[in-house]
Amino acid sequence: MCMFNSRNPVFRYPTGAVANCLPVHFKIDMPRDLRCSAARLLVENDSTGETQVLDMFWCGMNGDNHEWWECHFAAKTPGLYFYHFEVATWRGVLNLHKGFGGEGTVMGNDCGAWQLTVYDRSFHTPEWLAGGIMYQILPDRFFSSGKPKADVPQDRKLHTDWSDQPEWKPNGKGEVTNSDYFGGDLAGITEKLNYLKSLGVTCLYLNPVFEAHSNHRYNTANYEKIDPLLGKEEDFKTLCAEAKKRGMHILLDGVFSHTGSDSVYFNREGRYSTQGAYNSQQSPYYAWYNFRNWPDDYECWWNFNTLPNVTETNPQYNAYINGKGGIVRRWIADGASGWRLDVADELPDAFLDNLRTAVKMENPEALVLGEVWEDASTKNAYGKRRKYLLGEELDSVMNYPFRDAVLGFVKGADPAQMMEIILDILENYPPQVIRLLMNHIGTHDTERALTVLAGAPTEHHDRRWQSETHLTEKQRQLGLQRLKLAAMMQYTLPGIPCIYYGDEAGMEGYKDPFNRGTYPWGHENTDLLAWYRKLGKLRGMLSCLKEGSFVPLNADDHTMVYIREDSVDAILVAMNAGGNSRTLYLPDEWRTAEPVFGEAPDRNCGLTLPPCSGTMLVRQKHPSPSGPFALGKPETPEEAVESIKDKIMENMEQEPKIKNELLDFLKNI
Incomplete structure (x- = not known):
């Protein structure tokens, strides 16, 4: 016992x-x-x-x-x-x-x-993201509007063929400069908002958009300007406004632990007319950096001399980023709904405290999400335990542990161990954090999910091998099966699923830059795309996928079964990652539940799952008169008001939270 x-x-x-x-x-x-x-x-x-x-x-x-x-x-x-x-x-x-x-x-x-x-008992995280879907975009590689650009530096190579492979070979000096571009821009993203809406997307996470002299733009040159290839500040404002019309929010990437050496602040390459820290010790930016021996010996991010570290606690730098009228507040005022913080574990607590204060002063419902690869509740950095999730710093984090569990389970790892990863996070993180976890299975920093699930591992293989190696047709079919199963899991675990652009279209690729190809417009895998759209629709219909409880039922023999449930509805997710069929016996109340993916269970024999497949069963606790999943849409505004009033009265006692949400909605009619 x-x-x-x-x-x-x-x-x-x-x-x-x-x-x-x-x-x-x-x-x-x-x-x-x-x-x-x-x-x-x-x-x-x-x-x-x-x-x-x-x-x-x-x-x-x-x-x-x-x-x-x-x-x-x-x-x-x-x-x-x-x-x-x-x-x-x-x-x-x-x-x-x-x-x-x-x-x-x-x-x-x-x-x-x-x-x-x-x-902290006063800890509050934004409401707008809960229950939603995130979509990550590397702006240069998503879509080009074709609009002419002004003031584009001459040292950039622009591909003429959208289907080219990104450049990976070193130049004559043995350097990889990341200076080839495809011309994706902010106006192009705006043009594709309806496509993103069809996936159920509610939040667009954009990799850096500020002026920088590399295609990934993690070497910021000027925090105050949109990169000229991406457009202008007006293009950004238009994107934010058009996204909000469709119920979407824009999340910016904040790279605040370092700048580029080729920047207005450091100016090692002499591109700018300003006196950067490299040019003069009297520069207003000199104190931002830590020189061991000025000008050529300075602290760098992971020893890349093109990425000089900043001293985040420097008062002038902190005021520039977090002060009144500073970078953080300025771009939220322009329409952004928050920041994803690059290498958040390399930002000191004092800086994160100030950044959160700045964000919430500009917009209390703006999001602060951090890049942390481990269990963020126990992370050690700067020689001490970090306090990211206690209420003073981050709203939530990128959920790499869940990525390990999802991909591990689908590839055949012990389901009990994978379930343990999930349950540890759910036990250790505050509920406000859990509901906003960025549940990704691939990003710009990892191999494409499809490649991970079916391709040969990259150990002992160089970049040339990665550039020439693609999935065979047999591998690709297996990968697509596994990716569907991984997406099913990703969309139903607590938190927010995040699609890395093109995963839903069947993109593959090994490590950077092969995981950063262009979106294959017109050549998508339509079957996979339909799968993601159906998953997106399901998330929009089920209340329990917003903040419902997580109840594990089974995790062994290549199978995993769990329930998400709240007072409105419930979903049972059953998956078989193995190569043989499995029969599972379900609780009695689920034997007559409605299947939304997969086959219905047999009332006597249980649920049979074919190899590499899954089933989702749904139970509605408070069915609406318009259907099993969603409230009907009355024909007139007057009918809408009366319908909402009825719903408020219905939920006065049994569901105060729904009552408050509906009352807020009613005020805006």
């Missing part, structure tokens, strides 16, 4: 991360034959190293052979707390530590501790 499980509300309530000052109830279930005479909960404050010991009290029997011990703990201060139990028995003092699946294991020696994340 289980003695303790941190994910089970019988043993710990509430489960998951909690707000500060909220009492957490702990119970352990001890066998009577151990003759327990005392039990204690030991909680270590991660920031101070101090351990608090709480006596647990005997609180009754659990059957004839087990007994309950309990206590409460409340943390006044946000932070991380690690806990385990000590039990005095006839065999001596036993330690109850964290085992697989959150369950307790009794050991004599110190082992793993459970984590309790305590966030």
Whole structure:
């Protein structure tokens, strides 16, 4: 019998991360034959190293052979707390530590501790992104409007054929300059907004759009100007305005840990008339950088001398980025709905605090999302534990752990281990963060998902091999099957699915720059595209995919089954990543549920999943008169108002949150 499980509300309530000052109830279930005479909960404050010991009290029997011990703990201060139990028995003092699946294991020696994340009780994250779909665009490679551009530097090579492969060979000096361009621009993105709307997209995450002298634009030259190949500030304002008409928001990429050496701030290449830090120690930008021996010996991002690091805590730099009228606030005022922060784990806490303040002062509902590759709740950087998710810095993060779980499961990794990755994140992150997690399976920094799922690994292969190697037809068919399954999982896990541009069209490619090809307009895989559109429609219809609970049912033998559920509806997701059919037995209430993907279950034999396939079943708890998934659309505004009033009254007691959302909507009619 289980003695303790941190994910089970019988043993710990509430489960998951909690707000500060909220009492957490702990119970352990001890066998009577151990003759327990005392039990204690030991909680270590991660920031101070101090351990608090709480006596647990005997609180009754659990059957004839087990007994309950309990206590409460409340943390006044946000932070991380690690806990385990000590039990005095006839065999001596036993330690109850964290085992697989959150369950307790009794050991004599110190082992793993459970984590309790305590966030600031005032922590609020934006509402507009919850339940939505994100789409990541590398602007140069998405679509070109064909509009003429002014003031484009002459040292850029512009491809004349949209289907060319990006350049990867070093130049005569052995340098890879990333100076070839395809001409995608902001006006081109605006032209394709209806296409993006057809996918259900609600947020466009744009890789850097500011002036920079490389096609990826992570070497910022001027934070105040849109890159001339992408257009002008007016093009950006138009994109934001047109996107909002379609219910979409624009998320900008903020590269604030370094600039380009070829920039108005550093000006090593002498392109600009300004006195950059490289040109003069009297430059207004000199204090932004850390020179070991001016001008040629300076700190760089990962030792790339074209990317000089900035000192983010420098008052002048901080004011330039985060101050009143600074970069962060200026572009939100122009229409952006927030920032994705490049290498957020390399930005100091003080800078992140100031940036969040600047963002929220300009727009309290603007998003601050950070690039963190690990579990962001336990990340160490700058020699200390970071506090990204406690309420003062980030709203959410890029969810690389979920990427590992999704791609791992689909490729045949142990489903129980992949489920453990998912449940660890759900246990460690605040719910406000979870609902906005950027759940991607590919980005500009990774190989294309289709290539990962079916291609040969890149170990021991150089860039030439990567440039010449493509999926065979057999590999591609397998990859497409697996990608559909991965997308099914990506779209139904807690958080926000993020499509890397072109994945929905069947793009493939190994590492940079082969993962950054141009979108194949007119040559999309239409079957895959229809799959993504159907998934997008499903997310728009189901309330439970916004903030519903996550209940794992099965994770073994190449299969994974889980439920997302709230007070309105529920979905059961069942997937088989193996090469043979699997039959699964479902809870009784799901045997008559409506299939929206895959086949319906047999009421007697269970659910049979063919190889590399999945099924989704939906149950509606409060069906509307217009259909099983969504409210009907009345014909007149007057009917709309009356319909909403009826819905408000219907939900007065059973669903206050829906009531408030509908009342807000009613005010705007």
